Amino acid sequence: MRNFLDTQLPATAGGAAPDISKFLATIRKRFSLSEHEGDMIAAQLQDVFELKAGDYLVHEGEKIGYSSLILEGFAARFKETAAGERQIMEVQIPGDFVDLHSYPLEVLDHSIAALTPCKVARLPHRALTQLIEDHPRFARILWFSTMVDASMHREWLLNIGTRNGMARIAHLMCEIYSRSEVVGLTDGGSFRFPLSQTQIGECLGYTQMHVNRMLKKLRQTGLIAGTGQVVEILDWDGLAQLSEFDPAYLYLTGRES
Amino acid sequence: MRNFLDTQLPATAGGAAPDISKFLATIRKRFSLSEHEGDMIAAQLQDVFELKAGDYLVHEGEKIGYSSLILEGFAARFKETAAGERQIMEVQIPGDFVDLHSYPLEVLDHSIAALTPCKVARLPHRALTQLIEDHPRFARILWFSTMVDASMHREWLLNIGTRNGMARIAHLMCEIYSRSEVVGLTDGGSFRFPLSQTQIGECLGYTQMHVNRMLKKLRQTGLIAGTGQVVEILDWDGLAQLSEFDPAYLYLTGRES
């Protein structure tokens, strides 16, 4: 995999603020946010970068001074074992503020790489500090946002630790569908699911061959359809029941603070 | 399991501030903290509660207005499946600020219960808000602290997702040992590890019987000794190498902000 810093050039010459409506949609599922407040965040975004599939956004152990917002494409957070086996901890979709945790942590405990071609915008940490100083309310929103990642980690632990076979895969599909819905990336029961079987396995602790067999079973059971980049959920209730999917852990219901 | 609120009574009549030196030791591994600052936190702590093994600190879905600091004893965060299977996401030891994530999240996505008899002190969220307003530096320290939990979740995902057999158990032992060391709860290579084999299994996605067999193998290999509440690590390097344990994810090295 190529290094992000080595290969990428800014895709915009600056000037026009990037479209962060997907990001704001996620925030607004949880907090009220005025148009002005949204513009203030957008104004802080630096250049937009284009990444190829496989490019790293950040490397484990790196100390970085900015966080990235995914505008388009899918990415993943992961760690690797000495043997080169990879465990994906979270799939990142458009609208995700993908390495916000690097703001408090500074040094990263894991890597992030693009799963598909991506478009990302950077937000320097000093701009975040400034935003928070000017509007202390943002601190709470950002902290909350990082805690939702932790909540998702816990649900994944439950998934890998207690569920098996089709249920484990079904749960991943339910999650990505639910999150995609928030940012307007679903079409009826269909949604983009551009992970290879190998990558699905890296999410779930399975080999690619086993993922293949379980996907086949899920299709034969009539719960899902589609083999490629797009998955169609034929029976949402069945899929959710099989995997005991309860979206509460995504914290997508409105609240105020 | 009994409900914490139903059964517990304050163990202190208030007045004397509880001993939070273990908590402060953990903070000071990462941030410099003056004696005065430590006292300010201690002053905000409310009554100290005693819990029996099995008592809940908080229930999944609950909305609570305080966070708890563990003074003595072991606790665990976990979720349950419909079938009653339990997945432990983190083992909490003395000095841990155990449900600080409830401060930004408000509603909890998981439960926390005592694994052994525990002594905990409560800190109301409004006191936290006050502390942060008076000393904005605390916001960063607390945010950081919750992000370390997320980092630990990720390492557990790697552990359950990619390691197997003895390595999985060895990794858990290395983590608890390393964290115990910070709060002065180790004695040479020995440390308190009061989890039953069932509970170890709930951490790692194994059955109690399989944990039993793997522990036996770890003992036969000469890496650890002791069967009961106290484990002795006979060969730290061997244990760390077997489980590819790298403590970086615990963020216990000094830094400043």
Place this chain on the structure above:
DNA sequence: CGAGGGGTTGACGTTGTTCAATGAGCGTGG
């Protein structure tokens, strides 16, 4: 002294892995 929790062990069944072979699709260079 009886119940209940924790630990130990064996035989056997299931889930998931490994090894291996095959084919489809796609971009690249000759």
Place this chain on the structure above:
DNA sequence: CCACGCTCATTGAACAACGTCAACCCCTCG
């Protein structure tokens, strides 16, 4: 244009890891 190499998906058979069922032990506590 086709040949080639690459990634990804598919499938089968043998095998290992782990779970299930069951019996038994020890200890503690009421």
